[in-house]
Amino acid sequence: MASSFYSQTLTFFFILGMLATSVRVTAVGYKSLAKPIFRPSPWSQAHATFYGDESASETMGGACGYGNLFNSGYGTGTTALSSTLFKHGYACGTCYQIRCMGSKACFRGFPITTVTATNLCPPNWSKDSNNGGWCNPPRTHFDMSKPAFMKIANWKAGIVPVMFRRVPCMKKGGVRFSFQGNGYWLLVYVMNVGGGGDIGSMWVKGCKTGWIRMSHNWGASYQAFATLSGQSLSFKLTSYTTRQTILAFNVAPLNWRFGLTYQSSVNFS
Structure with a gap:
């Protein structure tokens, strides 16, 4: 007030x-073997x-x-x-x-x-x-x-x-990724995160690239200065609190667009 x-x-x-x-897109992914209990x-x-x-x-x-x-x-x-x-x-x-x-x-x-x-x-x-x-x-x-x-x-x-x-954050469904940016800059807002609820580090991988570490922009957003249009995108996330890591493969399809939100099939537990 x-x-x-x-x-x-x-x-x-x-x-x-x-x-x-x-828009929701189901992704194929798996969790890391390490499962710290929060x-x-x-x-x-x-x-x-x-x-x-x-x-x-x-x-x-x-x-x-x-x-x-x-x-x-x-x-x-x-x-x-x-x-x-x-x-x-x-x-x-x-x-x-x-x-x-x-x-x-x-x-x-x-x-x-x-x-x-x-x-x-x-x-x-x-x-x-x-x-x-x-x-x-x-x-x-x-x-x-x-x-x-x-x-x-x-x-x-x-x-x-x-x-x-x-x-612990009890969330239904997978982690959501909201895309903003342009052809040379991908800005991703990360939402609906379970477990610790937070993100400490994040990587993106196109179907034609290796893993690219994203830098923290502000709040729950991470950015990558790379040309990733026309590639299906996967993400790797590490919790700021628990250090638990998950991999979310093929979150966004080849024809992904800025302004849309894509959902993975995995989340922190």
């Missing part, structure tokens, strides 16, 4: 071009606010680049993270359980809600960290969608103390 203006301003630059028509983290203290209204329309887009969160499968159970948690975008897609504690605004029974990180709540240095600058470092803070916030506390409180912990 307090950081709504800043989240909306940053979000604007990331939603352009991200509402493209989606367990919930210990509970920690933080605070939470909200931005937008009950429709969560103001949460669409976001610094992670997921575009329309309904089309991307994230829905209204989302949150923006303070930069301490956001980690320059490497926390995009991570999942958290949050419960309100220590406030009269908390609902009876202290219910838990699960949210996915889809946006950044940037610092507001014009305000004190304890009076409006809720996302200023080193604070750990969640600026949640209003529907998610309303599951744990009375929205009229504005800000509430919470307990939170990282949990």
Whole structure:
């Protein structure tokens, strides 16, 4: 709530071009033999606010680049993270359980809600960290969608103390790859990631190339400066948290196009 203006301003630059028509393509792939188990983290203290209204329309887009969160499968159970948690975008897609504690605004029974990180709540240095600058470092803070916030506390409180912990992301279907760029530059937004929910490194392989390491652009996007049009594309992903790696072969066909989203048949477990 307090950081709504800043989240909306940053979000604007990331939603352009991200509402493209989606197409699903089943890929042949396999997981690595190493399967690190990602367990919930210990509970920690933080605070939470909200931005937008009950429709969560103001949460669409976001610094992670997921575009329309309904089309991307994230829905209204989302949150923006303070930069301490956001980690320059490497926390995009991570999942958290949050419960309100220590406030009269908390609902009876202290219910838990699960949210996915889809946006950044940037610092507001014009305000004190304890009076409006809720996302200023080193604070750990969640600026949640209003529907998610309303599951744990009375929205009229504005800000509430919470307990939170990282949990595995339970996703249906394979990892999704949304393509942007041009003939010499491929920009891929990675969505619907299970397990740790995050991506630490990524490679692309055309049917005429070897594996090409992609560089982290921002949020959940990775880029390769290469001419890959007219080639079927495969991807290799490593989780930032668990270091688990999966291979997704033939995710995009020979005639793939920019502006479309392709889905693999594999995901992190």
